[in-house]
Amino acid sequence: MVLNTRMSPYIIPLFCTIVILSSLCQNEICTALRVQTNPATFYPYFTDVLNITCIPDDPNYWAISVSTLEFKKNEEETIAVLQQAQLTTGSGIKSNMKTEGRIKKDASQSFLRLTINQPRAEDAGTYKCIMFYLDELFNMKEETASANVIVETHDLAPTVASLVEKMSGLETLVQTQENVISEQGKQLKLQQDYISQQNLKASEMNKTLHVQDLTISNMKTQLKVQQDNQKTFVNGLNGKMGSLEKELQKQETRNANQQKHIDAQGKELDNQENAIKAQLETITGLRNDISNQAKQLQKQNQYIKGQLEQASFKSEFRAAYDPKDKLKVGETVKFRTRLFAIGDAYNFNTGVYTAPKTGTYFFTLSLMTSQTGWINIHIRSNGNSIAKVHCETQQYWDQSSVSSMVALKAGDQVTLFVEARLRVDTFVNGMDTQFSGYLLK
DSSP: OOOOBOOOTTSOOOSSOEEEESSOOBTTBOOSEEEEEEOSEEOTTTOOEEEEEEEEOSGGGTEEEEEEEEEEETTTEEEEEEETTEEEEOTTOOTTEEEEEEOOSSGGGOEEEEEEESOOGGGOEEEEEEEEEEETTSOEEEEEEEEEEEEOOOOOHHHHHHHHHHHHHHHHHHHHHHHHHHHHHHHHHHHHHHHHHHHHHHHHHHHHHHHHHHHHHHHHHHHHHHHHHHHHHHHHTGGGHHHHHHHHHHHHHHHHHHHHHHHHHHHHHHHHHHHHHHHHHHHHHHHHHHHHHHHHHHHHHHHHHHHHHHHTOOOEEEEEOOTTSOOOTTSBOOOOEEEEEESSOEETTTTEEEOSSSEEEEEEEEEEEOSSEEEEEEEEETTEEEEEEEEEESSSOEEEEEEEEEEEOTTOEEEEEEEEEEBOOOOSOTTTSEEEEEEOO
């Protein structure tokens, strides 16, 4: 939405002015009075300043001088009364309200303004301006004009309650995960103790196997020595073969029995080795299970961390224009004066806003120029226009603004682009020409 207004050089330019006239010019006789508001609709806790101004409208046609200007709210509360050089406040004035005004001999320079800082819902209503003046026949006349100020409310309670509920759920989930990790740590400690015991048993069994291997080796050595001795003895006692044959058979039987015993011990050692291998495989399986559980816990922790970061993320900025910068067709407009920023998504040197994350964003551009001519500026997303504002001045001042909501992905860029212009190469000071944006969700 784009709003264009033209203002007298004697009236302070306002940011987004909506003019409400008490009557219209008829038969070339202009209206006596008008009330203009800035803005006409405001948001509690979001709108910083609300201005309501009572202005005599081209009084040189119908008035000799203005005597009194008075503000009332809702036809009851008198807020301020201005009589010549004296300004008094009524019962309707509040701590967040400020009044100012002047009455000049030249009635076109007279005005009465009410400024409301941080307006609340109760500040909305109908504001009535009453003017007493002398006409060309020196008769005292009265004129009135009214303006309605509307409040737009945002119910933040459901959003806050939802965030609180989500945070409570996340805290419960974190506590549950910590309990699970603690319990799994205890189970892991028990498994590690069990593995240590199995390793000790395996070490003892290895020592036993080593001793048995040494025993078998010694027995084999002894057997070979015995066999060699027997052979030597047999060779030396060939003559005694007959008498000693039975003894030799007995000895061979003993040797056979010893060999069976050695074979049985060998099988037993093989069985023990297989049992140790099975235990090692079980231990390896337990280690893999523990490793998988640790990876799962790490993924859950990363998910919780991501949820917490997403709930608290913000990105906002508001920048003003430096009149020293000159505008050129086809170039990016840079708002270098930093007024407010959360995060570093907007580069005040290049004029480029880079979306920090995927979501819905809201941007507003307000322009004011005093040079005779016109200019077209686009708000662009990745080089594509999402909104356009046309600002044209024929005599005094001109102010235009545009707002746009757009869905961006992380890394998308938003810039201001000069499409075309005629004699306009700069804007009025930064408080009247601003660019702002923020992440909605």
